[in-house]
Structure formats: structure tokens, C-alpha cells
Amino acid sequence: MIFILLFITIVLLVFYFKQKYFTFHGPIPGLSPHFLFGNLLQSGFFKGESPPYILTTFKKRFGDIFQFWFGPYRFIIVNNITDVEHIFTHRNIYDQGDIFIDKFSISYSESLVSTKGSKFKRHISLTLPLFRRGKIISNLDLIIDCTDKLLSKWRKADPKLIHIDIVDQCQNLLLAIFGFIGFNYDLETLNDESMSNDIELTQALRDVINSIMTVLCLPRIIAKIYVNLNYRQRKARKVIEQYIYKIIEHEQETNPELIVQRKRTCLISSLVGSLQTNEKSEAMKKEEQKKGLSRSEVVDEMVAFLVAGFESTSSVLSWFIYLMSKHPEVQQKIKTELMNNNSRQHLSLDHLDSITYLDCVINEVLRFIPPATGTIRTLTIDDRLPATNVQLFKGESVMIPFYNLAHDTRYWSIDPEIFYPERFLAEDKNHHLYALIPFGGGHRQCIGQDLARFELKVITARLMQYVTFSDGGPQVNAGGHSMRLAILPKHIGVFIDFD
Numbered sequence: 001m002i003f004i005l006l007f008i009t010i011v012l013l014v015f016y017f018k019q020k021y022f023t024f025h026g027p028i029p030g031l032s033p034h035f036l037f038g039n040l041l042q043s044g045f046f047k048g049e050s051p052p053y054i055l056t057t058f059k060k061r062f063g064d065i066f067q068f069w070f071g072p073y074r075f076i077i078v079n080n081i082t083d084v085e086h087i088f089t090h091r092n093i094y095d096q097g098d099i100f101i102d103k104f105s106i107s108y109s110e111s112l113v114s115t116k117g118s119k120f121k122r123h124i125s126l127t128l129p130l131f132r133r134g135k136i137i138s139n140l141d142l143i144i145d146c147t148d149k150l151l152s153k154w155r156k157a158d159p160k161l162i163h164i165d166i167v168d169q170c171q172n173l174l175l176a177i178f179g180f181i182g183f184n185y186d187l188e189t190l191n192d193e194s195m196s197n198d199i200e201l202t203q204a205l206r207d208v209i210n211s212i213m214t215v216l217c218l219p220r221i222i223a224k225i226y227v228n229l230n231y232r233q234r235k236a237r238k239v240i241e242q243y244i245y246k247i248i249e250h251e252q253e254t255n256p257e258l259i260v261q262r263k264r265t266c267l268i269s270s271l272v273g274s275l276q277t278n279e280k281s282e283a284m285k286k287e288e289q290k291k292g293l294s295r296s297e298v299v300d301e302m303v304a305f306l307v308a309g310f311e312s313t314s315s316v317l318s319w320f321i322y323l324m325s326k327h328p329e330v331q332q333k334i335k336t337e338l339m340n341n342n343s344r345q346h347l348s349l350d351h352l353d354s355i356t357y358l359d360c361v362i363n364e365v366l367r368f369i370p371p372a373t374g375t376i377r378t379l380t381i382d383d384r385l386p387a388t389n390v391q392l393f394k395g396e397s398v399m400i401p402f403y404n405l406a407h408d409t410r411y412w413s414i415d416p417e418i419f420y421p422e423r424f425l426a427e428d429k430n431h432h433l434y435a436l437i438p439f440g441g442g443h444r445q446c447i448g449q450d451l452a453r454f455e456l457k458v459i460t461a462r463l464m465q466y467v468t469f470s471d472g473g474p475q476v477n478a479g480g481h482s483m484r485l486a487i488l489p490k491h492i493g494v495f496i497d498f499d
């Protein structure tokens with residue numbers, strides 16, 4: 001009897017969830033979703049197709065607007081640039097995607113990515129001002145020193161070696177830099193003189209990041225069980241938190257007057273300086289009246305910044321190295337511009353500002369393969385999109401696919417499938433603002449974009465002063481997409497020759 005009741009309950013539940021979450025309803029085109037898997041099986045996601053490829057294929061099939069079920073989550077994918085502009089410029093209608101709140105809150109519920117409204121304002125006011133260009137350019141020498149450490153490792157390696165661990169090397173470099181800039185702390189990810197990349201913190205962060213993709217595809221309850229029971233995840237979180245506690249301790253040992261001084265220039269001073277003195281009484285207040293951050297908010301914010309601070313930027317740097325190995329003519333042009341007058345001059349801010357071709361190359365890398373697949377906004381009220389005239393409803397989520405916009409022939413004069421940095425000096429100089437949005441748009445756009453652009457320019461300029469990357473052969477240097485939080489080159493193998 002119990003079994004029959006259980007069976008009926010399960011059937012009813014499946015029926016209910018199928019009707020509610022996995023039933024196709026028009027008029028927006030798309031593929032009817034499978035139970036639990038949505039469109040992931042049909043799109044080849046489980047066979048390793050990358051999201052940019054999948055969304056391009058769907059766009060070719062269904063046009064400017066279509067539905068896509070990312071597992072149990074339904075998104076309306078918006079490819080028309082006028083609609084995209086409308087979404088990013090109407091923050092009162094299109095707020096942070098619910099999936100970010102829902103999913104990131106499983107592990108790190110108190111970071112700004114998973115907040116909205118007044119709570120978001122409280123968090124962002126403590127972090128955003130620290131990442132404006134004016135605040136970060138003082139880190140020029142620090143970034144050069146870290147890059148020189150990597151160069152010195154490469155110098156010691158056998159010149160005939162094909163470097164197949166470029167992604168790991170770039171991650172260690174960007175983590176070290178972010179440790180100093182964001183936390184005033186040496187994370188020691190570059191200190192190992194050997195070529196080994198077996199660094200505890202980098203590995204733990206990779207494990208956490210890998211789980212984010214899994215968590216995004218699973219229903220919340222299953223995702224929660226996965227995160228809490230998975231041994232590797234628990235171990236990774238423990239390692240990261242140990243680092244975070246050491247960083248906080250290190251900051252608290254600093255002279256309090258210095259912390260006050262640095263509050264307006266350094267992330268860790270701003271976060272630690274904002275720690276609430278009486279958490280219990282702050283917790284009782286209404287959100288609008290709260291001041292500062294609780295200890296768990298500071299910890300979650302630090303983990304989120306640690307991840308955001310290295311993952312995407314190191315992905316762009318890896319793509320840069322891969323693309324340089326495939327385009328020696330571009331590499332030569334950067335070197336010619338860089339070496340004008342004096343071949344090994346110290347990189348100054350003025351010198352960096354004067355090398356504009358490198359800006360075009362960085363923009364082209366960001367366009368050719370934007371590290372993030374896209375971003376998501378959830379409607380707070382019903383709305384109609386201006387170009388496609390599609391009616392959207394409160395609670396629905398739209399996704400803006402960065403790759404599709406950056407590769408849409410309607411928005412680029414020179415063939416967008418070609419890697420061609422010169423486009424930004426010629427016909428595509430005045431491209432539509434929303435055709436190239438690797439950092440997102442509107443009120444939730446990336447707060448680290450000035451830092452990322454600055455880091456990328458300094459690092460690539462320094463590398464180009466000393467080394468040439470060349471193709472390690474079709475097998476090891478085959479490219480392809482490896483999907484984590486950012487899109488990374490799957491097969492990268494390059495020779496590194498000192499000039």
C-alpha cells in the first residue's frame with residue numbers, strides 16, 4: 001500500500017514539475033525541453049559543445065529571439081542589439097538575474113553578485129570606487145614585477161619545450177596580482193621556482209569554479225546537496241577559507257590608522273574597515289538602515305572577488321597567447337609599436353598610453369572570444385521588447401549572449417569570424433556600443449573592468465617586450481573551448497622564445 005502511494009505521489013510530482021517547468025509555450029520559438037535536462041541533451045552540451053557554439057546554432061535556426069532551457073532554467077535569448085540596449089538601459093524593469101541570486105547563494109550567499117536592491121547598494125558602495133582606473137594605475141610596477149617572475153620561470157625552461165600549461169600559468173599570475181592589489185597579501189602562487197603548477201589555492205579555486213557550472217544546471221535542492229556532500233568541494237572551500245582568514249588576520253594586524261588611510265584605495269582595508277561592531281543589532285535593522293558588513297558578508301565577498309579577480313582575466317590572457325601563436329604578423333606589429341625608440345625601456349604609464357595597437361589587439365581578443373557566455377536579467381514587471389516586439393512577463397529571465405553579438409555580421413563591417421585587430425582602426429572603429437560587451441552592461445556591469453583592462457595591457461606589453469609565442473603544432477595547439485565559469489582555450493601548446 002505504502003509503495004503504491006509513494007508511486008502515485010512521485011508520478012504526480014513529475015507531472016506537476018513537467019507542466020510547470022518543462023513545458024514549451026509559445027509564441028517565442030525554441031525546442032521543447034526534456035524533463036530535468038531542458039535543451040542540454042538536444043544542443044549537444046553534454047557531448048562537450050560550448051555554450052557560445054550552441055547559442056550561435058540556435059540563433060541560426062530560430063532567429064533573433066528564442067527560448068533555451070539550461071537544465072531546469074528557461075531563458076529568453078535576446079540577439080537584437082536594439083532590444084539588448086533597451087534591456088541594459090531599463091534597470092527598473094530588468095534587474096539582476098534570479099539565477100545568480102538563487103545559485104550563488106547556495107555557497108556564498110552574502111556576496112554582491114547574489115544581492116539586489118538596498119543590500120546590493122550597501123555592498124557595492126564599499127567596493128566599486130576602489131576599482132576605478134584612477135585608483136589602480138599605481139599598481140603598474142607591481143604588475144610588471146609579477147610578470148617578470150613568470151618570465152624568469154620561462155627563461156629557465158628548455159627552449160624546445162612546448163608549453164601546454166599556459167592556462168595554469170596565467171591563472172597563477174593573475175591570482176598573485178589580485179592578491180597584492182585586492183588583499184595587500186602575497187598569495188604565493190608565483191613563488192615556486194619549478195615549472196610545477198600544483199598550487200593548493202589555485203587548485204581549490206578551480207574546484208569551486210568547476211562546481212559552479214554543475215550547480216547552474218541542477219535544480220536548487222539537488223545543487224545544494226551536491227555542494228554540501230561532495231568531498232572535493234568541501235575540501236576546496238576549507239582551503240579557500242583558511243586563506244581568507246589569514247588575509248583578514250594580516251589586515252587586522254596592520255596599524256589601524258593605515259587601514260583608515262587605505263580604506264579608499266584598497267579592497268581589503270575597505271572590507272575589514274567596514275566590519276560591523278555589533279552584528280546582532282545591525283541584523284535587527286531594516287536593510288536600508290544597515291551600515292557596514294557582517295563577518296560572513298566580508299568572507300563571502302572576498303571569495304567572490306578572488307574568483308572574479310582572476311578567472312576571466314587569465315582566460316583572456318591565455319587566449320591572447322594562443323592567438324598570438326597563430327598570428328605572428330599581429331605579434332610582430334605589437335613589438336614594432338612597443339619597441340619604437342628604445343627596445344627594452346621601462347614601461348611607464350605614458351608609454352603604455354601611447355601603444356594603441358595593443359589596445360586594438362586586446363579588444364579583438366575580447367571580441368573574438370568573450371570570456372563570459374553572457375549575462376542574465378530578470379523582469380520586475382511585464383515589458384515589450386522594442387525591435388522584435390515580443391511580449392515578456394514579470395519573473396521571466398532574459399539572457400544576452402555576448403558571443404552572438406560580437407560575431408553578428410549586421411553589427412560588424414569586417415567579417416567578424418576573422419581575427420583582425422586592425423578593424424578597430426578602420427571600418428569597425430565606431431561599432432555599435434552593445435556589439436562588444438564582454439563586461440556586460442547597465443547597472444550590474446563588471447566592476448573590475450578597468451582593473452582587468454589595465455592588467456591585460458601591462459602584462460601583454462611586458463611579455464611582448466621579451467618573448468615571442470609560436471605554434472606548438474596542430475595537435476597540442478588546436479584551440480577549442482573549455483567551459484568553466486569563463487571560456488578557456490581547450491588545447492593550447494606554444495613555444496616561448498626569448499627575443
Ligand code: HEM
Nearest residue numbers: 113308309312313372375439440441444445446447448452
Ligand atoms: C577580462 C576580465 C573580466 C571579464 C570579461 C568580466 C566579465 C564580467 C561580466 C560579464 C559580469 C556580469 C556583468 C553583467 O551582468 O552585466 C561581471 C561581473 C562582475 N565582475 Fe567581472 N569580469 C572580468 C574581470 C573582473 C575582475 C578583475 C574583477 C575584480 C575586481 C571582477 C569583478 C566582478 C564583479 C564583483 C562582478 C559582479 C557585479 C554585480 O553583480 O553587480 N571582474 N564580470
